[in-house]
Amino acid sequence: MELTLLNVVIAVTIAIGFAALNAAYLVWAERRGAGRIQNRPGPNINGPLGLLQPPLDGIKLMAKQLIIPGGADKALFIAAPVLAMAPAIVSFVTLPFSDTIIAHNLNIGVLAIFAFASLGGISLLFAGWSSRNKYAVMSSVRAVSQAIAYEIPMLVTVITVVLITGTMNLMEIVEAQKGGIWNWYFFPFTSGLYNPLMTMSFLIFFICALAETNRAPFDLGEAESELVAGFHTEYGSMGFGLFFMGEYANIVIGSCLTTLLFLGGWDAPLPVLSFIPGVVWFLIKIYLIIATIIWIRWTFPRTTIYGLLNLSWKILIPLSLFNLLLTAGLLKVV
Amino acid sequence: MNVPLPNADHLVGIVFLIMIGLTITGGVIACNANRLVRAVAGLVVCFVGVAGLYYFLNSPFIAMMQMLIYVGAVAVTISFAIMFAAPEESKKHGPPGTLAGPFGLITAGLLFGGFTLLALKTDWQVHAKINDGSVETMGKLLLTEYAMVFELISIVLLTAIIGALIIARRGRSS
Numbered sequence: 001m002e003l004t005l006l007n008v009v010i011a012v013t014i015a016i017g018f019a020a021l022n023a024a025y026l027v028w029a030e031r032r033g034a035g036r037i038q039n040r041p042g043p044n045i046n047g048p049l050g051l052l053q054p055p056l057d058g059i060k061l062m063a064k065q066l067i068i069p070g071g072a073d074k075a076l077f078i079a080a081p082v083l084a085m086a087p088a089i090v091s092f093v094t095l096p097f098s099d100t101i102i103a104h105n106l107n108i109g110v111l112a113i114f115a116f117a118s119l120g121g122i123s124l125l126f127a128g129w130s131s132r133n134k135y136a137v138m139s140s141v142r143a144v145s146q147a148i149a150y151e152i153p154m155l156v157t158v159i160t161v162v163l164i165t166g167t168m169n170l171m172e173i174v175e176a177q178k179g180g181i182w183n184w185y186f187f188p189f190t191s192g193l194y195n196p197l198m199t200m201s202f203l204i205f206f207i208c209a210l211a212e213t214n215r216a217p218f219d220l221g222e223a224e225s226e227l228v229a230g231f232h233t234e235y236g237s238m239g240f241g242l243f244f245m246g247e248y249a250n251i252v253i254g255s256c257l258t259t260l261l262f263l264g265g266w267d268a269p270l271p272v273l274s275f276i277p278g279v280v281w282f283l284i285k286i287y288l289i290i291a292t293i294i295w296i297r298w299t300f301p302r303t304t305i306y307g308l309l310n311l312s313w314k315i316l317i318p319l320s321l322f323n324l325l326l327t328a329g330l331l332k333v334v
Numbered sequence: 335m336n337v338p339l340p341n342a343d344h345l346v347g348i349v350f351l352i353m354i355g356l357t358i359t360g361g362v363i364a365c366n367a368n369r370l371v372r373a374v375a376g377l378v379v380c381f382v383g384v385a386g387l388y389y390f391l392n393s394p395f396i397a398m399m400q401m402l403i404y405v406g407a408v409a410v411t412i413s414f415a416i417m418f419a420a421p422e423e424s425k426k427h428g429p430p431g432t433l434a435g436p437f438g439l440i441t442a443g444l445l446f447g448g449f450t451l452l453a454l455k456t457d458w459q460v461h462a463k464i465n466d467g468s469v470e471t472m473g474k475l476l477l478t479e480y481a482m483v484f485e486l487i488s489i490v491l492l493t494a495i496i497g498a499l500i501i502a503r504r505g506r507s508s
Contacts, residue, residue, distance in 0.1 A: 008345060076375055107468060108395055115385075115398040118406025122378055125413050129371055137417065144410055151406075168469060 011104075015092035023248035024054035030294050037298040064237035069132055072234065076130035081235065081242035083123035087116040088249035095256050096171050098266040098278035109170040110158055113257065114151075117212070120250065121147045124231050127243070131234035139230035142220050142305060146211060149309055150218075153316035154208035157201045160320070160327045161185060161261050164193055174265030184264035193330040197323045202262040204320050206289075209254035211308070213247060216297035220305050255289035263289075350390055356383030370416045378409045395469050 028043065028050065035042025043050035068077055094109040096102035106112050121144050128140025162168055164185070165176045177183050182190040186202035189195075211218040222230030232243045259265060263285050266278030303311070356379055363376025381404040388397035476484050 073369065073372065076372065079375070106394065108398055111395070111398045111402070115401035115406070118402050119382075121406060121410050122413070125410060125417075126371070126375065129413070129417060141414070141417070144414070148407075148410070 011093070012089075015089055019089055019092060019249040019252065020245060022252050023245035024058060026248045026251065026290065026294075027057070027244070028054050029290075030297070033291070033294045034298045037295070058241070061238050061241040066237040066239055067234075069234050071132045073130035073132075076126045077234075078239075080123050080127035080130060081239045081246070083119060083126065084246035085242045085249065087119040088246050088253060091116045091253050094170065095253065096174070096260070096265070097282050099171070099174075101279055102171065105169065105171055108168045110162065110168045110173070110257075110261075113253065114155065114158070117250070117253070118151075120246070123246075127235070128231040131231070133228075133234050135227045135229075136231050136233050139220075139222065139227045139233075142227075143214060143231060146214070146218065146220060146305075146308060149312040150208045150211040150316075153204055153312060153320040154212060156317070156320040156324050157205045157208070158261065160201055160324050163324070163327050163331060164195070170260050170265075174260055174267065177264040178267050180267070180271050181264070181269040184262065184267070186262040193327065193334045195323075195327055195330055197326060198262075200319065201323050202258075204316050204323075205262060206258055207311075207316065209258055210293065210296070211312070213250045213254050215251065215293055217300040217303050218308055219297075219302060220308060225302075251290060251293060252286065255286040255293070258289055259285040349386070353383050353386030353390065356380070357387065358383075371413060374409055374413045374416060377412070378405055381405050381409065395472060 031053075032042040032044075032050065043053040046052040046056055068074055091113045093104050094102070094106040094112050096105070096109075124140045124143045124147075128136040128138075128143075131137075161173065165173045167173060167176075177185055181187065185198050188198050214220075214222065222232070227233070232240055235243060259282060265285075266282040268274040268276060268278075268281055360376045360378070360380025360383055364373045364380055365376075367373040367376055381400060385397045385400040385405075388394075388400055
């Protein structure tokens with residue numbers, strides 16, 4: 001397609017709209033799901049099934065005053081939530097939703113998404129530091145050490161997939177998994193290079209995605225029982241709203257990546273079912289993953305910071321490195 | 335009134351200018367900020383701008399690496415160091431170095447003049463594309479033509495890691 005101003009504007013609008021709509025309604029899904037799991041109704045007053053709750057929350061947040069605490073670093077305090085949200089939007093540029101729905105098919109799509117995601121860490125640091133609040137600083141230091149710890153096994157696992165397919169282009173990675181559920185990379189023995197450990201790398205990637213997006217049971221950055229509310233303690237109004245939206249947008253990106261790398265993207269689970277458009281399969285898959293993420297949050301208690309870092313450095317990193325070696329070996333043999 | 339709608343070329347030009355602006359603004363903030371954390375923020379802005387320039391130089395891979403390594407790792411490490419090192423109140427002004435004052439101005443002037451001369455006198459050759467800038471080409475070049483440089487850089491990094499470990503060890507009592 002030709003690059004025109006209109007195309008650019010449309011693509012950006014769709015990306016922002018998709019991210020914002022998802023953020024708003026995932027909050028609703030989360031609260032309804034939490035209600036179901038905890039045996040209570042959840043938000044059900046506003047509109048049918050409480051579906052009007054997200055826009056009302058949005059109006060409430062926007063109508064509030066943005067209070068900047070005394071002694072805070074004003075410029076950084078305002079920049080941090082923007083920095084949390086913007087990379088998430090940019091990542092949608094290179095995420096394919098089906099073989100035709102993609103804004104810009106970058107050759108290094110996987111790398112681009114991780115590069116943009118790395119801006120998130122710095123936004124947490126700035127948010128915590130500029131708030132002038134001990135709890136916020138503690139929390140941002142925690143969140144960043146966690147992000148660094150889990151970025152390593154995540155990237156090593158991604159390298160495994162990149163080794164198998166020989167490309168960093170997300171479209172081609174999905175192409176390589178075409179032809180039914182047994183070709184998807186989470187499936188051991190039959191997919192990829194007949195690697196028996198693919199299910200494990202799928203699990204490693206999923207755990208790391210949970211940790212990278214600061215989701216329970218790894219939400220130590222905003223452990224409200226210890227740190228008030230973590231790095232966004234001092235944020236009110238839309239500043240908080242942006243952090244919240246950024247978090248949910250990141251969850252969507254994480255599930256998209258999991259789907260693209262391990263669950264065959266828009267490929268139908270059985271070749272017979274491929275008459276259903278790919279984008280439908282893709283959306284089904286990402287929302288199943290998101291539902292699992294919400295389910296996990298309300299089922300498991302939060303870990304401790306030591307448990308969290310030990311899990312990454314002592315278990316996930318060695319396992320992912322071993323899998324990388326095994327994959328490299330298989331690449332020579334098969 | 336027939337105002338032409340800006341087309342894609344204009345848009346690309348504007349983005350290019352934004353990137354140059356980001357690089358320069360970030361650099362200026364990094365040098366002149368009173369608070370160290372703001373200087374790091376300036377550095378981050380500068381890195382993002384430079385990454386954008388790499389993208390325009392037909393090397394998206396380098397651009398992404400710039401973001402991943404410099405913004406995601408180096409800037410985070412620097413801000414960690416600053417946060418743990420000195421509280422912001424105890425900012426100290428040391429004695430000005432020998433280059434401060436007139437010498438500094440002269441040095442700056444000489445550098446500016448030199449670079450200007452260099453920029454104006456050099457016969458710049460415009461290459462449309464040196465290679466396709468893809469990961470494959472780069473990987474092959476790194477492991478064949480530039481293998482020596484590649485290995486040397488890893489030795490430099492290894493030395494840095496060992497040095498950091500030794501310095502960290504010395505501070506411990508046991």
